[in-house]
Amino acid sequence: MNSSRLMKLLGLIAGVAVLDIVILSPGLLGVEIGGGSPLETASGVTLLVISFLVLLYGSYALLFKPPVLAPVKNMKSHEDYIAALNHYRNAKGLKKDIALALDQLDRIEKKKTTLSDVLGQRFDQAELSYKKFHSVIDAVEQLFYLNIRGILNKLSVFDASEFSTFTSEKKLTQFSNKLVQEKTALNNEYLASVTGYLGANEEILLKLDKLLLEISQLDSTDYQNIEDMPCMKEMDALIKQTKFYKQ
Incomplete structure (x- = not known):
């Protein structure tokens, strides 16, 4: 993997991690898993699942998917x-x-x-x-x-x-x-x-x-x-x- 793709992958991981921390931290947006209402728990779990899928697809696209060649x-x-x-x-x-x-x-x-x-x-x-x-x-x-x-x-x-x-x-x-x-x-x-x-x-x-x-x-x-x-x-x-x- 070239350095450009590595930097993009690291950026994707960092971005997803920061988003999850901001949303799930009790002192920020207050979304809790298991400690609040069923709606909050469902929202938190959905966020984690979506984050996992984004990381999974992003890793595939950056590590294994051939780049689109310019003419x-x-x-x-x-x-x-x-x-x-x-x-x-x-x-x-x-x-x-x-x-x-x-x-x-x-x-x-x-x-x-x-x-x-x-x-x-x-x-x-x-x-x-x-x-x-x-x-x-x-x-x-x-x-x-x-x-x-x-x-x-x-x-x-x-x-x-x-x-x-x-x-x-x-x-x-x-x-x-x-x-x-x-x-x-x-x-x-x-x-x-x-x-x-x-x-x-x-x-x-x-x-x-x-x-x-x-x-x-x-x-x-x-x-x-x-x-x-x-x-x-x-x-x-x-x-x-x-x-x-x-x-």
């Missing part, structure tokens, strides 16, 4: 993508892919922090060089998250467990070889697309590592322009290529 197009924050991928982390046949995607999300955040620290040490934020580096890093980061969106879009329309059921020994005997081949080819196409997005993001992470190394070597390497740095050229080409395909 992929509405995802904006790093946490949104993590939550969405976690929703699929136990998908049959895709566990390793989802684990890698989550690991990539963790790594890009760390690389961004490291790059920001290094740039802050070498350049003033008002310098043109600093702004050029940051603009390229931001653009490549957008490509990274576009690939994560691509993975999530595939996961939202493809059920790996359905294919696993289809290919069970008993099921295969019910269908023609042609149907089995076509179904298998479609499954492989989906898996290949997910692998492709992961590979593209791994390449982006590698380029960020190269950029970090080149920035650390600026004192010993003479570049007339930042755009002449090999890794900056690679990133710029990647950005332009992606814009071309999106048109």
